[in-house]
Amino acid sequence: MMQFDERKYEEIKKNNKKAIVLLSGGLDSTTTLAYALDKGYDVVTLSFDYGQRHRKELENGRRIAKYYDVDRKVFKIDLTQIGGSALTDDNIQVPQRRLDEIVSIPSTFVPSRNMIFLSIASSYAYVNRIDNIFIGVNAIDYSGYPDCRPEFIASMQDSINKALLRDIKIHTPLIDLSKKEIVELGMRLKAPLYLTHSCYEGREKACGMCDSCQLRLKGFMEAGIPDPVKYEKYPDWYEEWYEEYLRKTEKRFNIKEREYE
Numbered sequence: 001m002m003q004f005d006e007r008k009y010e011e012i013k014k015n016n017k018k019a020i021v022l023l024s025g026g027l028d029s030t031t032t033l034a035y036a037l038d039k040g041y042d043v044v045t046l047s048f049d050y051g052q053r054h055r056k057e058l059e060n061g062r063r064i065a066k067y068y069d070v071d072r073k074v075f076k077i078d079l080t081q082i083g084g085s086a087l088t089d090d091n092i093q094v095p096q097r098r099l100d101e102i103v104s105i106p107s108t109f110v111p112s113r114n115m116i117f118l119s120i121a122s123s124y125a126y127v128n129r130i131d132n133i134f135i136g137v138n139a140i141d142y143s144g145y146p147d148c149r150p151e152f153i154a155s156m157q158d159s160i161n162k163a164l165l166r167d168i169k170i171h172t173p174l175i176d177l178s179k180k181e182i183v184e185l186g187m188r189l190k191a192p193l194y195l196t197h198s199c200y201e202g203r204e205k206a207c208g209m210c211d212s213c214q215l216r217l218k219g220f221m222e223a224g225i226p227d228p229v230k231y232e233k234y235p236d237w238y239e240e241w242y243e244e245y246l247r248k249t250e251k252r253f254n255i256k257e258r259e260y261e
């Protein structure tokens with residue numbers, strides 16, 4: 001059993017730059033990881049194998065942690081036992097809606113997911129004397145999940161600290177950013193965005209049609225940078241922009257090499 005030495009904890013706390021980053025393997029969490037590392041935090045990443053349809057993201061998370069040479073812990077919590085979400089129940093389809101239809105809570109909502117993740121992160125933080133948790137939630141270009149909003153994060157931070165009698169801070173560097181700004185931040189921090197996986201379907205290539213794919217493509221398009229990951233197909237508006245981009249820049253984007261020529 002680990003023994004707690006409060007004096008030692010106070011000492012570490014004085015210059016505590018340790019942080020947990022919740023890393024799903026998507027664009028937002030990877031940019032958040034790049035941000036925390038850029039700020040000089042000593043990072044451990046936590047990922048969750050919750051029975052998600054897009055299990056592929058776990059492999060991407062592994063590759064991203066390896067890219068940055070940071071520790072990675074994977075927690076298994078089988079949320080398919082609860083189901084009720086397109087991400088945890090194979091009988092529920094991932095919706096395909098137009099961008100302007102993304103206003104209500106979709107069937108991909110996994111109830112309490114961020115609360116469960118942050119609870120486990122807080123437990124890990126307590127035991128390992130970590131005072132900072134980074135989560136890449138975003139309340140601008142998002143699917144409408146209520147647990148991505150600042151009021152939830154503030155109340156969760158309050159609950160964690162009441163539960164633990166510690167002073168743990170939940171950092172949400174992306175919360176007020178548009179997808180365009182997230183892509184720009186990721187690029188500026190040289191995050192390996194080509195390694196990320198955002199699609200809910202979890203097939204080899206991204207579907208290009210789910211909320212997550214479309215919000216992501218919109219972000220890249222508005223940032224003026226083609227998305228480096230492979231898609232089964234693009235929405236019409238992205239396809240049009242992409243063709244125009246190639247014509248204008250006379251650049252070819254070499255998807256195989258994942259680099260700009």
Ligand SMILES: [Zn+2]
Pocket residue numbers: 198199200201206207208209210211212213214
């Ligand atoms: Zn998709």
